[in-house]
Amino acid sequence: MVLIHNKNLRTTATLAASSILLLLGACDIEINNNIPDVPPDGRFVVVGANQHKDMTDVQVGIAIFDDAVPVNLVGGDVVQASTSNDSILLLEKGFYKGSYVASLPNTTNFDQVNFLMVHEPLLARQDRWYPVDLLNIDPGAGEFVGASADISLPPVPLNMSASNSNFSSINDNFVLTWAAEGAGDSMRVRSAVSCTNGTANSTYGTEVVLVDDSDDGSENIDLNQIIYDINSDNQIIKFLLAEARAILQELLIKLSNGAADENFFANLVLINPVDNSCEIRLFLFRHRDGSFDSTSTNGRIFGSRSADINILYNPN
Amino acid sequence: MFKNLNISIILFFTLLPNASYSENMLVDGNIFYTVPETGGTDNFHTGKILTVNYNYYYQPWFALTAGLFFSEEIYDKTQTDIVGTYQASIETRGLSLGIRPEYHLSEQNKIYGRLGIISYKTKLIIDEYFEPGLPTGSSDKDTSGNGYFIGIGWQHSFTKKISFQLELKNQKQLDLFDGETSADRVFDFSYTGFSIGLGYAF
Numbered sequence: 001m002v003l004i005h006n007k008n009l010r011t012t013a014t015l016a017a018s019s020i021l022l023l024l025g026a027c028d029i030e031i032n033n034n035i036p037d038v039p040p041d042g043r044f045v046v047v048g049a050n051q052h053k054d055m056t057d058v059q060v061g062i063a064i065f066d067d068a069v070p071v072n073l074v075g076g077d078v079v080q081a082s083t084s085n086d087s088i089l090l091l092e093k094g095f096y097k098g099s100y101v102a103s104l105p106n107t108t109n110f111d112q113v114n115f116l117m118v119h120e121p122l123l124a125r126q127d128r129w130y131p132v133d134l135l136n137i138d139p140g141a142g143e144f145v146g147a148s149a150d151i152s153l154p155p156v157p158l159n160m161s162a163s164n165s166n167f168s169s170i171n172d173n174f175v176l177t178w179a180a181e182g183a184g185d186s187m188r189v190r191s192a193v194s195c196t197n198g199t200a201n202s203t204y205g206t207e208v209v210l211v212d213d214s215d216d217g218s219e220n221i222d223l224n225q226i227i228y229d230i231n232s233d234n235q236i237i238k239f240l241l242a243e244a245r246a247i248l249q250e251l252l253i254k255l256s257n258g259a260a261d262e263n264f265f266a267n268l269v270l271i272n273p274v275d276n277s278c279e280i281r282l283f284l285f286r287h288r289d290g291s292f293d294s295t296s297t298n299g300r301i302f303g304s305r306s307a308d309i310n311i312l313y314n315p316n
Numbered sequence: 317m318f319k320n321l322n323i324s325i326i327l328f329f330t331l332l333p334n335a336s337y338s339e340n341m342l343v344d345g346n347i348f349y350t351v352p353e354t355g356g357t358d359n360f361h362t363g364k365i366l367t368v369n370y371n372y373y374y375q376p377w378f379a380l381t382a383g384l385f386f387s388e389e390i391y392d393k394t395q396t397d398i399v400g401t402y403q404a405s406i407e408t409r410g411l412s413l414g415i416r417p418e419y420h421l422s423e424q425n426k427i428y429g430r431l432g433i434i435s436y437k438t439k440l441i442i443d444e445y446f447e448p449g450l451p452t453g454s455s456d457k458d459t460s461g462n463g464y465f466i467g468i469g470w471q472h473s474f475t476k477k478i479s480f481q482l483e484l485k486n487q488k489q490l491d492l493f494d495g496e497t498s499a500d501r502v503f504d505f506s507y508t509g510f511s512i513g514l515g516y517a518f
Contacts, residue, residue, distance in 0.1 A: 127401075139451055
């Protein structure tokens with residue numbers, strides 16, 4: 001989930017995005033890489049795990065903040081995510097500052113995922129080019145080692161379908177249906193949108209605000225929560241943010257075998273979506289809250305399973 | 317394979333014919349500008365290795381060559397990962413033994429090749445920094461082994477005795493830390509670059 005490794009590239013992309021937004025007078029789009037809604041005081045932890053339909057691994061991620069400042073895990077302290085069969089260290093830095101991600105193998109579709117902070121000075125250095133076992137500088141375990149959290153992945157949404165798959169107006173709407181489970185989980189609908197005029201593309205993601213997010217098997221969705229007009233002052237669009245964005249970005253890369261643009265959700269709006277053809281990949285997440293081992297830990301923790309369908313927007 | 321290199325070099329000097337022949341010997345000193353590479357995620361800065369070679373000509377176009385090399389401390393670029401920020405550096409020294417065929421372009425100019433084996437001792441140093449409040453550290457480890465070198469150069473004679481030489485060269489140090497770490501952590505160091513130097517014939 002490392003979207004922009006290169007600092008210069010990141011700065012350039014950010015500046016470019018800022019310039020474009022100023023030029024177009026677009027709505028207020030969050031483009032920085034700080035996780036939003038982190039409280040200014042105290043420790044705050046964000047933990048998430050998602051397994052997409054037919055995929056054999058779970059995307060896992062974690063971020064820790066102290067007084068809203070991302071905590072870097074250093075010296076060999078690293079988060080380990082495990083199922084009953086497999087475990088993996090979260091060694092890759094995620095898009096958001098202070099976040100760490102990995103793909104946890106889960107071929108047998110276990111539902112329980114455990115997160116544990118461990119001290120692994122050698123394994124954490126495993127990508128270095130020199131023999132880390134001979135040249136190991138170990139400052140010792142940090143204060144987080146031993147902390148844990150548990151996530152239960154809900155069932156994957158089955159039989160997902162839309163009442164219409166071709167749209168010509170952002171005033172259109174459709175009914176999204178799926179097989180309800182009735183286990184008390186909540187649902188999330190997110191989109192990955194790619195619009196083109198033949199020469200330029202705009203890509204972005206949206207979070208569809210649901211009237212009722214319960215797992216009841218259907219939801220009415222207005223297309224103007226997905227396709228928008230950059231010149232309109234009456235937008236209701238909600239762009240994809242935080243861990244939802246990070247998970248969907250990683251999912252797109254996985255689903256395309258690495259072909260998806262790492263900046264898909266950077267909101268570099270080059271053409272006006274409402275006037276152009278757009279391919280919409282609609283994702284439905286079944287979402288379940290997890291738990292930290294310590295009741296005093298403040299944060300967000302969830303597990304989800306997802307599925308997707310494709311719909312098209314071709315304006316008249 | 318090359319464990320007896322030191323003995324070979326001694327034999328090289330012992331078996332030399334009468335060394336009083338006129339100008340069938342050349343001593344050259346060179347500064348070798350090189351960027352060490354392991355083929356991994358290392359990204360070394362350019363470093364300098366001093367080489368001194370003794371060349372004995374059996375024929376006007378063919379010499380045996382034996383030499384020494386010593387490097388300065390050559391630094392890898394600073395890298396940061398999930399553990400911390402670290403910088404590697406190396407120091408290397410060793411012996412070389414090989415052949416030097418030559419082709420005379422003119423009375424003052426010739427091109428030459430060099431090919432041979434080396435015995436090296438290399439020190440790898442790691443300096444690592446963590447977050448403020450955590451102690452920094454440094455660790456180093458020596459390793460030794462063998463390898464080979466190959467080069468092609470141009471020699472220009474200012475006088476009968478003094479010459480200048482420019483050489484493109486690759487020196488390969490094989491299997492660093494072999495037997496000390498796991499097989500997948502053993503690596504080679506490749507030193508590619510050019511050297512400039514002066515020769516004295518006698």
